Amino acid sequence: MSVTSIARAISSPNLIPPYMPTGDEIAVFELAYQNRLPVLIKGPTGCGKTRFVEHMAARLGRALYTVSCHDDLSASDLVGRHLIDASGTYWTDGPLTQAVRHGGICYLDEVVEARKDTTVVLHALSDDRRILPIDRTGEILKAPPEFMLVVSYNPGYQHLLKGLKPSTRQRFVSLAFGFPEAAREAEIVATESGVEHAIARRLVTLANALRSTADHDLEEAPGTRLIVDAAKLIASGCDPQVACRAAIVECLSDEPEITRALMVVVLAIFGN
């Protein structure tokens, strides 16, 4: 995988992605930025973590380097590596190095997925040294004040051995994200999808009903993103029951017994 395909920079700060705050997360993030503190965002899937970071990057006028971590992501994927072309070998910066060099925000999504050797790189950047040693070139980069490290993870994780080490966790200012309260979430759903408010409210009722079964019947609670997807289908003329099955129910479970029961809940709200 090439480095550029996993890094995405938002270069036009004029276009701020909409984000509706649910608490004081914007203020905390801004203060963390001013104080050069790294930020950890934890919360369930689809609750707006990535959107929040995009919003903040645009708001602060910084380029954003997003890396979606996976279990084969190693330190050199973040830092960079030597490549060869006709004229010989040359060095390319990874997304983390680029963010440090250019004073941007580096966002590591689902950081627990990455290989263990990445934490070493992050540790030196996340304490007061704020340096990035590049072993291969012998270079030691000092992060400028504009550089910021943001990581996110989902604490409701399924693997027994994956989780964030306490020593890593304690280096970050942490923001816990949950789902917004019903009225606000309905507003988000309506704005994002263009569906009418009454439908948005029903969808949020459905989401909250499904969320309250999450520990028991579902691996994970449905996120706002799922609800927005269903709302988009409905807004373009899809039957609500069909939309809920396709965009919500089938995304939550593969077990026929569970999906059948989930449809009972859908019918409790969208039945006719």
Place this chain on the structure above:
Amino acid sequence: MEEQIGIAWHRLVNRLAARRFPEAAVELASVSRDAALLFRALGGDHGVATQAGAKTRHGARRTLLERLAGSARKVDLAWLDNQALRLPPVIDVFPETALNRSLYFWLAALCAVDPRPDLPWLTRNQAAARAVTHDFPGLAASYARLVEAEIARRPQIGKLAQDEARQEQAIRDALRNPGSVRTLPAARRPPHPVLLWLRPELPVTGKKPQPDHSPDQPSRSGSTRQSDKIRRMAEHTEMPERKGGLLLFRPESIFSWAEYAKVEHETKENEDQDLAQAADDLDIIAIARDRKSVAKKLRMSLDLPSAEGDSLALVGDGMQPEWDYRTHALKPAHCRINMVSLADAEPCALPRHLERDQQRLRRQFGALLPLHQRLKAQSEGNDIDIDPYIRHLAHRAGAETRFYFDQRKRGRDLACLLLADLSLSTEAWVGEDRRVIDVIRDSLFLFSEALSVTRDRFALYGFSSQQRSDVRFHTLKAFSESYDGTVRGRINSISPAYYTRMGAAIRRASEILGRQKARERLLLLITDGKPNDADHYEGRYGIEDTRKALIAARQQGLRPFCVTVDQEAHEYLPHIFGKNSFIIIRKPSELPIRLPLLYAQLTHQGH
């Protein structure tokens, strides 16, 4: 001849009298999972099970035919108590399957929402119906259909006496416009039961039982399949004693044989059916505490007013607390753990029938959890990785220059404690020639074989209990011991006994595992059923205590995981362990081979 005519008459009248539609019947079993999820989705308590409830005597007027048939005295209603969501075992009152089915969901929703359980029956149900129809438009639509079907089913107003007609009209108004009727007009008889509403609260009767310190060994018979799951209202009465003369029962017990049946069915198996039938016919089954424990072939769930438990203080070394969900308090030093050392078990070799599995597992484990990892495309290493080199030659530009394989020692720092349920229920048969306990024994053998390949640290313990004073904790293999003939001998010697006081055993196991210094500590529980013991440790009490013990284990940094062969475990394990921390093995006989693979899956580090 006369008898045959009698039977034919009885059948005819019953069929005419029963305003039921067997062809449209919906059984609870077919919808219980859906109803339970809906109940939780609408805010119902996660800790309660979904079960069939007992019939309720309603006292309303019956039709002539019903009186002739002697039927319809009782009706199936729904209610929620602190153990379970009680729904009718079958709904066949409406002519359409869809209506019968939606009645289940309506009742589950009503139980989940029920905003004013403190109000009297009439207003409470209207308040609940209003809340449900307001918040859930889909249910409101199905409610409208149910109301019409219910009214069509109810006695005709024109045929009722004046007072009863007024009452019936009020009920209909309340059904059509929930919240509109404040009081029920008085009448000589209670109104015809309302199937769309929750059961009226019943007065609590019966004495609380005395704690039983009987030292007799309880016997319990195996298969839960046989258990009759319909709950029966039960009250405690004293065990009748022979007091003077020929009077065998206390006079107040002799209403009829039907009012007093000693639930003891050890002798004849073919009585089960009859007794189940008889039990259905009784309003209240009187249970007497008997000093002689009996095996109940028919394991009925009884709605017993739970004993407060004895408050006797226990002393000993291995005391463990216990959580009482009713008082929200941890009772300190409530259970005594007795360590069983199994020192006299004969050392032995691995049983012959496991040798093939052992060899296969050893091979699989070598691949699944290798001690060394081979890393591809490294910049340095002890072997050449030809693929990237060819790519490099082909593309020239842009390719990487890492052409080596490297070996790296797997950094795995893991301790696992396996805790096996050795209660008497494991004596149940799972196939032609094997019992649950045999399956657990084989699983322990193969698990040990597999883990000795990975060199992960592990310990094996078993537990059973006989009330809180005697929770037996069998040391099969401590962390400090190595897996050898002695350990195999101990595994070989395990046998089922007594009950499953899971909370105390988990707390003890957490203590032992907590002392291990490892980065990851896994607490693996193997069981075949719910927590239960010979006292009040059953149902929700046991479930909540076990849950509390597991929360404490997680806080301690341990990772609990449960493997069960109980096919109904999805009713309670998600609440105890959480959705992602248990697995139900559908074929118990596969447990021995599945367990080690499951362990590999759980602890596989991916890279």
